[in-house]
Amino acid sequence: MSGQAPTVSQKSMKARKPLGKQRSNFRKYKALYFITIPGILYFIIFKYLPLMGSVMAFQDYNIFKGFTGSPWVGLDQFKxxxxxxxxxxxxxxxxxxxxxxxxxxxxxxxxxxxxxxxxxxxxxxxxxxxxxxxxxxxxxxxxxxxxxxxxxxxxxxxxxxxxxxxxxxxxxxxxxxxxxxxxxxxxxxxxxxxxxxxxxxxxxxxxxxxxxxxxxxxxxxxxxxxxxxxxxxxxxxxxxxxxxxxxxxxxxxxxxxxxxxxxxxxxxxxxxxxxxxxxxxxxxxxxxxxxxxxxxxxxxxxxxxxxxxxxxxxxxxxx
CATH class of the missing domain: 1.10.3720.10 (MetI-like)
Structure with a gap:
């Protein structure tokens, strides 16, 4: 019947379309996604993981004691x-x-x-x-x-x-x-x-x-x-x-x-x-x-x- 409101099943089908489209795009361009993996790993390993070392700025860091054993000094290094x-x-x-x-x-x-x-x-x-x-x-x-x-x-x-x-x-x-x-x-x-x-x-x-x-x-x-x-x-x-x-x-x-x-x-x-x-x-x-x-x-x-x-x-x- 024209003008009838869409049913719940019709709405759920429309909601599932973008997900299916994303999957099809991934399968279609999977080679491009794989090519980006080295770049992503580069930024994770050399850019993001080293940020964890910033805690040394708030410690009296000792190379033998590491992050967990070095004493905390707060803002003394900045002072x-x-x-x-x-x-x-x-x-x-x-x-x-x-x-x-x-x-x-x-x-x-x-x-x-x-x-x-x-x-x-x-x-x-x-x-x-x-x-x-x-x-x-x-x-x-x-x-x-x-x-x-x-x-x-x-x-x-x-x-x-x-x-x-x-x-x-x-x-x-x-x-x-x-x-x-x-x-x-x-x-x-x-x-x-x-x-x-x-x-x-x-x-x-x-x-x-x-x-x-x-x-x-x-x-x-x-x-x-x-x-x-x-x-x-x-x-x-x-x-x-x-x-x-x-x-x-x-x-x-x-x-x-x-x-x-x-x-x-x-x-x-x-x-x-x-x-x-x-x-x-x-x-x-x-x-x-x-x-x-x-x-x-x-x-x-x-x-x-x-x-x-x-x-x-x-x-x-x-x-």
Whole structure:
């Protein structure tokens, strides 16, 4: 009879359909589900299970007694962290280098992508793009060796150019006033080209008809960039910026370790190298675990604050 309300059995059949559909999807795409298993295991083993070790930050951890036998000290490790003069100096170094990296290094891939996008010869564009992001595939040990050779006070090309114009050689890695610029500059050289790939992919999705309409309205290339190109990739820029500030205090151990020495560590030593020296060499596990937990909390707070502000202003965010 038309208009008759569905019976209980009909309702239960409709409720069972999504479950059957899920099972059919699993059977259909079971190969893809199996492929994800190594990735899931990676995050469980190397990302989530190590979080259990964070309890060391609240203990006077003894490697022979383990988690259960080590005495609890509460927040003593954190109190020590914020009252220790050397830690405050290293925290200042990390914050300043992180700010330089955001203000100077972060915009470079965007600018490179905009410049490469303006090239009309595809072959020339691909060659330049390959040259620019090739350093990304080199390790920091190789990058460090290259830069140490370039900045050498005796045989380095930089000092040879300075000597050619009558300026005395400068021992760049022997003075702490240059180390922050070297760290940020080498990071730009190594990773900015790789970052352009993401922005070039975003630029490829821009509708060409928008540029045609802008040209018909008399807009030159600069105005087209300001009114079409940058707004089109702004969501990508926002996401990349949020991911970047999440690693604000995580500048990278290898990146700094290859350049820092006893002559420049006063301004070049960061939290990662400090954790290596105090935690692994001096075996102060609880203290360095507290530092690592502090870094994670700061990164999480920055992501949450940045995501909230981003969603209020541009409507884009990580979640």
């Amino acid at each position: 020590r962290m914020f009252t220790y003069t050397e830690f405050l100096r290293i925290l200042e170094n990390t914050v300043l280098i992180g700010l330089y990296d955001i203000l100077i290094a972060f915009p470079v891939p965007i600018i490179l992508a905009l410049l490469l996008n303006e090239l009309r010869k595809v072959l020339y564009k691909r060659i330049l793009q390959t040259i620019v992001y090739l350093p990304h595939f080199l390790s920091w040990v190789i990058i460090g060796g290259i830069m140490i050779g370039i900045l050498s006070p005796t045989t380095g090309i930089v000092n040879q150019m300075l000597n050619a114009v009558g300026i005395k050689s400068i021992y760049f890695l022997g003075e702490d006033s240059y180390i922050r610029s070297i760290l940020v500059g080498t990071g730009i050289w190594k990773d900015s080209g790789w970052g352009t790939i993401i922005y070039l992919a975003a630029l490829a999705s821009v509708n060409p008809e928008l540029y045609e309409a802008a040209r018909m309205d008399g807009a030159n290339r600069w105005k087209q960039t300001l009114s079409i190109t940058i707004p089109a990739i702004l969501p990508t820029i926002t996401i990349m910026f949020l991911l970047h500030i999440g690693n604000f205090l995580d500048f990278g151990f290898e990146r700094v370790f290859v350049f820092v020495n006893s002559l420049n560590e006063h301004k070049g030593d960061i939290l990662d190298t400090y954790i290596y020296r105090v935690g692994l060499i001096d075996q102060q596990y609880s203290y360095t675990t507290a530092i690592g937990l502090f870094k994670s909390i700061v990164g999480l707070m920055l992501i949450m604050i940045g995501n909230t502000l981003s969603k209020k202003t541009s409507g884009e965010g990580l979640y």
